[in-house]
Amino acid sequence: MRGWPFIKVLPVKTNLQFVKFAKPFGLLSVVLVIASIIGCFWPGLNMGIDFRGGASMEVSKPAGQVVALDELRSAVGELGLGDVGVQGIARRGTDVNDGSTAIVRFQIPEGQDQSQVVRQVEAVITDAVGEVTYSDVAVVGSKVSNELFTSGMLALGMAVVLMFAYIWFRFEPQFGFGAIAGLVHDVILVFGLIVLMRLEFSLNMVAAILTVIGYSMNDTVVVFDRLRENLRKYKQMPLREVIDLSINETLSRTIITGVTAIMVLAALAIWGGEALFGFSIALMAGIIIGTYSSIYVGAPIILLWGVKRGGATDDATPVKLGMASRP
Secondary structure, X not given: OOXXXXXXXXXXXXXXXXXXXXXXXXXXXXXXXXXXXXXXXXXXXXXXXXXXXXXXXXXXXXXXXXXXXXXXXXXXXXXXXXXXXXXXXXOOOOOOOOOOEEEEEEOOOOOOOHHHHHHHHHHHHHHHHOOOEEEEEEEEOHHHHHHHXXXXXXXXXXXXXXXXXXXXXXXXXXXXXXXXXXXXXXXXXXXXXXHHOOOEEXXXXXXXXXXXXXXXXXXXXXXXXXXXXXXXXXOOOOHHHHHHHHHHHHHHHHHHHHHHHHHHHHHHHHHOOHHHHHXXXXXXXXXXXXXXXXXXHHHHHHHHHOEEEOOEEEOOOOOOOOOOOOO
């Protein structure tokens, strides 16, 4: 078939002028970052059960019988208890997950009696999946949830700091600041998307954001590595042209990697069920935002800062492409 595989449709070499539009896109990024920060405080994140507290219970049937997880989740969800988590686990005393045991987690609305809500949940579960055994009923208070939220935020902050240290030692300081600006930009915009779509912020979301940090850093390192290589190769080329050249040379790799990941995540969002929907959406958005930030956040900061070539700081002004400077 002509034009197949699809990779042959992509141009081998592009000559797009990315730096030319750095200012308007930079302004757009600033506006989106400010809006996302405001959104995190008002209306705020839609905290899931991991960070709001709630109750959990173990539901089991005799060995050989299967607990229908989808029916279980749907039945408890109809009670309007917010974030409902249902997960199959190994049967007590064994290491085998035969489908007969699951953990159900749900929120307890403020002002309602905990024991009464638990009895309601047990009643709808029995109606949905038949007679089951309930055990290990536990209520997680807001204090524990707040500690978990703090730990999650510390994990995100530590990831950003470690990434900055890696870029600092591998490249020059201005590369490190460009990479960190891109990472902070990506994380804040993903938070903004979570607020905008009212996705439940849970430990799954923390894992998604950590994955976005890793992907964004990987894409940034690829661009910066090619930029450093071209700075050594084209010592008389203006910095803005070197940046454009480097981004164009890595563009096809970036597109192929991003599209492949988005295709997998789209399938996960469609067929992975409610539990993985928010995780998949956050990752897809993070990949797109991370690719954008590598071009219009990290690289322009290097352009503004300048780099040292031959002992002098190079900015965007001097010599035209293909013309050597004269003494």
